[in-house]
Amino acid sequence: MKKPSDINLSVQMGPLTLQNPVTTASGTFGYGIEYAPYCDITRLGGVTVKGINLEPRKGHCQPRIVETASGMLNCIGLQNTGVDVFIKEKLPFFHNIPTACIVNVNGSSLDEYIAVTEKLSDQKGVAALEVNVSCPNVSKGGIAFGVDPLMTERVTKELRGRTHLPLIVKLSPNVTDISTIARAAENGGADALSLINTLLGMAIDTKTRKPVLSNITGGLSGPAIKPVALRCVWQVYNAVSIPIIGMGGISSGQDAIEFILAGATAISVGTANFSDPGISVKILDQIIEYCCQNSIDSISSLTGKLDVS
Ligand SMILES: Cc1cc2nc3c(=O)[nH]c(=O)nc-3n(C[C@H](O)[C@H](O)[C@H](O)COP(=O)(O)O)c2cc1C
Known part of the structure; x- marks a missing residue:
């Protein structure tokens, strides 16, 4: 059996090197710093922070x-x-740790995506940008861009021309053919893709006969969506x-x-952080244990090794 120190855990996401494949998913780990008392963040490959807009946003009212x-x-x-x-x-927290800060970029217009990207691009501590063209919970921007291959390619191309940072485009499962959108982002110049964002759903209160969520619909996440995501x-x-x-x-x-066998180079832990704020590091240790037990020298050698014969 291999020892943990024998395993090469680092992964390459285009120009972005992560010390290991475990990252946290946007919107489920705050801006990183809030989780520091519960989780050794320095052990993670990356933290993807909550989606950022040009101006502060309050979000929807409760219940959400x-x-x-x-x-x-x-x-x-x-x-x-x-x-x-x-x-x-928030960003200074990442100045002196080996964990990559990936910033989730949002906009209700192409101009807003561009402005946020430009502001972040010369900031110390930003390792990469994740372009959220897949948020199902906003009336403008978000998923409106990510369900249309032409818009996805256009947003990606515009941002590509304005930043030297690695560009990751985050895709929605709420489309007929996710491969078409993925190719559009690749054609636009994305360095990597992240997937999936939440699936559009709803819940109903039978006593009041009203929707449970203030916005009527919401994004479904957690173990229920794992088969779709895979x-x-x-x-x-x-x-x-x-x-x-x-x-x-x-x-x-x-x-x-x-996920790695299905083709992922890195993974993100999302909803699971809400029931155990330290789970991402535990998942990293379980990946290391799997590699030791299965004589895997390098985690990246497992990517896409699903046997469909
Ligand atoms: C409460 C909450 C907030 C989220 N906020 C964002 C966000 O700001 N930007 C984004 O791209 N994805 C956001 N997501 C989607 C997650 O990053 C992730 O793609 C999705 O939840 C699937 O992973 P999971 O099932 O492990 O949670 C959010 C998810 C949840 C549950």
């Missing part, structure tokens, strides 16, 4: 979260500090040649390995 079978629905509506406060108050990662892996960050219901090392 509801538990569902094996998951949850949310309609947070991109509550965030805005880019300037993020840079001043299928999307596998389809996209077979459609593009850029690396993938896989996510959707990951709550164990075993889940993470499934």
Whole structure:
């Protein structure tokens, strides 16, 4: 059996090197710093922070979260500090740690995506940008861009021309053919893709006969979506040649390995952080244990090794 120190855990996401494949998913780990008392963040490959807009946003009113079978629905509506406060108050946390800070970029217009990207691009501590063209909980921007291949390619191309940072485009499962959108992002110049964002859903209160969520619909996440996410990662892996960050219901090392076999180079832990804020490091340890037990020298050698023969 191999020792943990024998295993090469580092992964390459285009120009971005992560010390290991475990990252946290946007919107489920705050701005990183809030989780520091519960989780040794320095051990993670990356933290993807909550989606950032040009101006601060309050998001939707309550109720905006509801538990569902094996998951949850949310309609947070991109509550965030805005880019300037993020840079001043949250980003310094990442200045001296080996964990990559990936900033989730949002906009209700192409101009807003561009402005946020430009503000972040010369900031110390930003390792990469994740372009959220897949948020189902906002009325403008978000998923409106990510369901249309032409818009996805256009947004990606515009941002590509304005930043030297690695560009990761985050895809929605709420489309007919995710491979088409993935290829559009690749054609636009994305360095990597992340998938999946939440699935559009709803919950109803039979006593009041009203929707449970203030926004009526919300995004479904957690173990309930894992089979859909795995299928999307596998389809996209077979459609593009850029690396993938896989996510959707990951709550164990075993889940993470499934995503890597399906084609992910790195993985993100999302909803599982809400029931155990230290779970991402536990998942990393379980990945290491799997590699030791299965004589895997390098985690990246497992990517896409699903045997479909
Ligand atoms: C409460 C909540 C907030 C989220 N906020 C964002 C966000 O700001 N930007 C984004 O791209 N994805 C956001 N997501 C989606 C997650 O990053 C992730 O793609 C999705 O939840 C699937 O992973 P999971 O099942 O492990 O949670 C959010 C998810 C949840 C549950």
